[in-house]
Amino acid sequence: MVVETQRSQPEACTQEGEAPQLQKSGERRGLMRRLYDWVLSWADTPYGTPALFAISFAESSFFPIPPDVLQIALSVSKPRRSFYYAAVSGVASVLGALLGWFIGFALWSVLGGFFMRYVPGCTPENIQQVGQLYRDNAFVAILGAAFSPIPYKVFTIAAGIFHEYVPLAVLIFASILGRFGRFMSVAACIFWFGPRVRLLIERYFDWAMWILLILLITGVVLLKWVL
Secondary structure (H helix, E strand, O other), X not given: XXXXXXXXXXXHHHHHHHHHHHXXXXXXXXXXXXXXXXXXXXXHOOOHHHHHHHHHHHHOOOOOOOOHHHHXXXXXXXXXXXXXXXXXXXXXXXXXXXXXXXXXXHHHHHHHHHHHHHOOOOOHHHHHHHHHHHHHHHHHHHHHHHHOOOOHHHHXXXXXXXXXXXXXXXXXXXXXXXXXXXXXXXXXXXXXXXXXXXXXHHHHHHHHHHHHHHHHHHHHHHHHHHO
């Protein structure tokens, strides 16, 4: 009986200790879901395009929900404007990258603690890892983050922190190439295949972006090799 009691107590303590973590994780998922629904709700308002610009801008520096969610919804409702919405997302996202760079360059000592606590992906480990990537090849690192599902904000902020490895021109050029390539790819799918492709894009978006990124980098390497 004593042995059974001693075994049961640690189990109870473990469950009690894990409960706050589980609750916190559930709250975070709930918050992300509410943010997702909030972003999507703008598609049914007259302010869909300004909202797309604002969300694309914010996502490059601190906002956790990617603008593709709203871009897809707007494009499905008006397929002929798919490339227009992609352009809006691209311009705003590149401008937001400059804000991210400025945060890392001038405000990180003040805002770093807040970002590492509340902004998904902005951990000390991730920031240092991105810094190492910038030492190796800043252009390829930014291009990959801009095009792929990797949290872009981590790379724009880190570009400001490690500005000695990332000339501002490299950040801008790689961001234009990567972000416009990403958003235009989504627009092309909606424009050519119509609303029925929406579910496929949403379900396999990450895989599609990774495949396109590999093709893009392969093309750049081959072009450099030929020239």
